[in-house]
Amino acid sequence: MNRVNWTDEYSVGVSKLDEQHQMIVTMINKLSANHEDGHQYEPDQEILSKMVEYAELHLKYEEMLMKKHGYPDFDQHKESHGDFIIALEHFSKDVVSGNKYKLSPLILEFLVDWWTNHILEEDMKFKPFFQEKGIS
Ligand SMILES: [Fe+2]
Ligand SMILES: [Fe+2]
Numbered sequence: 001m002n003r004v005n006w007t008d009e010y011s012v013g014v015s016k017l018d019e020q021h022q023m024i025v026t027m028i029n030k031l032s033a034n035h036e037d038g039h040q041y042e043p044d045q046e047i048l049s050k051m052v053e054y055a056e057l058h059l060k061y062e063e064m065l066m067k068k069h070g071y072p073d074f075d076q077h078k079e080s081h082g083d084f085i086i087a088l089e090h091f092s093k094d095v096v097s098g099n100k101y102k103l104s105p106l107i108l109e110f111l112v113d114w115w116t117n118h119i120l121e122e123d124m125k126f127k128p129f130f131q132e133k134g135i136s
Contacts (some may be wrong), residue, residue, distance in 0.1 A: 002105070002112045003032045010119050013127045014065070014135055020058040027051035028111050035108060044103040051111075052088060059084070062123070069133050072127055075104055080122050084114055 004025045011018050031047050059081040066074045091107050130136075 002035075002108045003029050004112055004116055012119070012123045012130070014130050017058075017062060017065070017123070020054075020061065021115075021123075024051065024055055024115060025057060027054065028108070028115060031103070031108055035103075035105065048107070056085070065130075065135075066126060069130070069135065071129055073125065077122060077126070080118065082131060084118070087114070087127070 006022055006025050010025075012021070027047060027050065031044060031051070033094065034044055036044060059060060063074070063078055063081065066077060068097065071077070084095060091104075
């Protein structure tokens, strides 16, 4: 089962970012539930495209916040966001040519892995930085 169970461990200490991460996780879990229900209620593609749209807004917002406060690892972090967009473009070709009701389980696996690793490894690196700046 590909799901993300949100715990405090995922909190980066900035409430707006936590809210956005939670929303992304909720959308991924919705895709996962859709898989288990046999895709009968809503096409995966619709959930995925809403998730991608929201994720892009989040990544831009996070980059704006890092840039505004002079986060020293901004370039490297932005590059990691770029890798996500590139990987998604690759997957979305799969979706377009495939059945819009049913996504490849690989996409779900990728989304769960990428967001879990990115929040816990990359985003977590700016937690002390924003804390020091008094941003919550
Ligand atoms: Fe993030
Ligand atoms: Fe990030």
